[in-house]
Amino acid sequence: MINRSRRGLFTRQRPSQQQRLPWIKDENTFTDHCQRCNACVDACQTNVIVKGDGGFPVVDFNHGEGECSFCYQCAEVCPEPLFEPQHQLPWIHIATINSSCIALNNIECRSCGDQCEIQAITFALQVGKVAQPIINTVDCSGCGACISGCPVAAIEMITP
Template sequence: MFDRSRRKMFTRRRTPELQRLPWVIDEAVFTDSCTRCNKCISACESQIIVKGDGGFPTIDFNYGECTFCYRCAEACPESLFHPQTDNPWELKAQINQSCLAHNKIECRSCGDMCEVQAIRFRLQAGGVAQPALKADDCTGCGACLSVCPTSAITMVINEVEEK
């Protein structure tokens, strides 16, 4: 197993670190058991699974969205995935200040692509409608990411609060 945190020191990425596949049991188990056979890459219906660090498969939302088809898990010869009935991951979209709407320029690309309507726009009197992200509705599919003209949307891991 290798330490990714040290690699980050030497790389400058415009996009956030690529995400593991949905339903992956655990990062450590995945990197220890994945044979890098690429069957998940071939099985992906939206072709967003790419080779990442060390040849391990990752999701790259620049190519599109995850449809949660579960084909990656079904194609995998190893036992690396939770059942499809489980939540695929804790990823959620986050919109930062480089959003065109935040800078008084009309754009609703992300809202148009959000099938579950987690991104809606609030009208502003005498101004540009502002995006409002309802994190509870966001599936983390990444559809909004590739259409954003300013790369103002990132995917973050939604921290589940412990009670």
């Protein structure tokens, strides 16, 4: 069993919140049983699954096509029972926009909204300002398309 609270002891880094694959049952099952065989990395249609800390696969929205298509290929090729059934929600992550967003700093930008296929990011017109981004958290699937499209890395995934 991996003690994640102690992972940064020798690297002087805080334990990171890495984006795990969709449909993972739980963190402990994942780290205890994942063989790090890279079958999920090879099967990912959008190439967002990469080797992360300790060789464990993680989702990196700044890699490949920059979004998860929720194709379930990672779960189907996995030799271990790490995944929930496909009919369940893949994860409960949603996008959030931090204060470094250039639209929030009154510079015209709508790249996150342009990347959001399901239109969970809209823009509200403001008097004396550029349109401000609004994320509809009910509609956000957490696919990550908005992350790779942001020119200032102002978007991250959170668990509400």
